Ligand SMILES: NC(=O)c1ccc[n+]([C@@H]2O[C@H](COP(=O)([O-])OP(=O)(O)OC[C@H]3O[C@@H](n4cnc5c(N)ncnc54)[C@H](O)[C@@H]3O)[C@@H](O)[C@H]2O)c1
């Protein structure tokens with residue numbers, strides 16, 4: 349067994365792919381906030397690929413954790429000199445390992461916020477990128493505006509506050525860059541949010557406006573926030589994954605990443621100065637990312653929502669189990685074909701039928717073992733962003749809504765907190781308490797769940813939607829999820 353660190357890399361050569369570049373020559377050009385599984389399977393992997401080609405050596409990553417819980421990642425990465433194993437799990441059972449070397453440093457903001465700010469303000473850093481989850485953008489669900497009442501934000505806005513949120517840290521770094529005349533930087537969101545760059549611009553300038561209006565104006569003028577579509581299914585690393593990396597590859601890795609082989613990144617070319625030559629390693633650089641984003645969020649992410657609640661209620665625990673169930677697979681394709689696709693724009697270079705078929709195959713990969721628990725988490729940040737826009741579009745255009753309404757009813761049934769086998773369900777959601785209370789009330793008041801306007805807006809006022817939703821909920825209560833879905837299948 350070989351402990352993963354810089355010194356031991358030569359011992360791993362021949363067993364697994366390791367960085368072919370001299371890591372001592374790397375310089376951090378990117379500060380990335382939110383080093384979780386996805387960043388390590390995606391952006392860090394693309395950079396590692398470039399580095400293996402002898403490119404991007406001045407674009408290494410300094411990882412930043414903003415939450416105290418990121419101490420685990422700090423400890424894992426620091427002990428391993430930033431190295432970790434990425435294992436791609438192919439559908440045929442082949443596992444493809446690679447040690448990724450593009451992260452060279454990790455800073456935890458609660459340990460030393462000043463060090464994080466100075467790193468972000470350093471002239472050699474030209475990109476600050478983010479994967480901080482949808483909730484990390486602090487958008488108020490009802491107003492769609494930056495939520496300035498969030499206590500962490502209030503604390504960061506106070507005079508003389510030591511920044512603790514990504515808003516406080518990044519805007520302070522931008523202020524220092526402006527004051528010092530340091531070359532402007534690009535803020536690049538890689539989260540699953542429609543218009544992720546636009547949303548990032550909205551929230552960072554909103555925070556800056558509250559702190560220092562002139563800084564906000566400077567940011568608007570000088571800091572680009574490119575939009576992007578990012579894709580690679582990356583489940584939470586399990587104990588079994590850690591053991592697998594040790595047993596199969598002889599690597600003692602505190603926190604490997606496992607992912608599907610598929611990967612995609614479509615990115616707008618709006619950068620302050622230079623950027624890595626991402627296009628040399630398969631990233632699609634486009635003028636307008638919106639058609640790709642809509643395709644991905646409404647087909648892939650919304651289908652994840654379509655399979656997770658109804659699948660969990662039926663007794664499944666993993667995404668592949670649901671996607672391998674013929675009834676669910678057909679339901680997902682019907683949802684995509686008859687409800688989601690009609691809401692999309694033409695997507696240059698993509699055959700949508702092929703994309704949808706491939707999605708079912710990706711979901712069905714049995715080795716990825718993506719848990720329904722991961723997909724069911726933070727639903728109040730997902731359903732309103734990915735599924736409800738499809739519903740609203742179809743309500744406005746007289747399109748079909750029955751499948752999406754069934755998914756929403758499935759979420760409402762899921763939030764009752766017990767599945768059809770009587771097993772408890774743990775609701776992981778910022779709004780868990782009140783969603784659970786509303787779900788419990790729906791046996792008497794079938795529309796109780798929809799009454800939450802923060803989540804559903806005025807959807808409750810649409811009779812076509814409420815009638816369809818009510819029937820779906822009734823059917824879920826009476827016949828269960830599997831039977832409900834089966835009845836909806838087109839011939
Ligand atoms: N996992 C995937 O399959 C996948 C694929 C495409 C895109 N993404 C995007 O990446 C995001 C992260 O996914 P992951 O799998 O890496 O999750 P993860 O749980 O492994 O990592 C999430 C990271 O975000 C940080 N974070 C959360 N809330 C924050 C906040 N308020 N402020 C600052 N940091 C915060 C956490 O500290 C952690 O470092 C997703 O929410 C999604 O937007 C994920």
Ligand SMILES: O=P(O)(O)OC[C@@H](O)[C@@H](O)[C@H](O)[C@H](O)CO
Pocket residue numbers: 482540578579580581582648649652722723
């Ligand atoms: O990561 P989230 O929480 O935004 O969404 C859950 C999944 O749908 C998502 O992670 C997908 O696996 C991913 O978007 C695939 O690229």
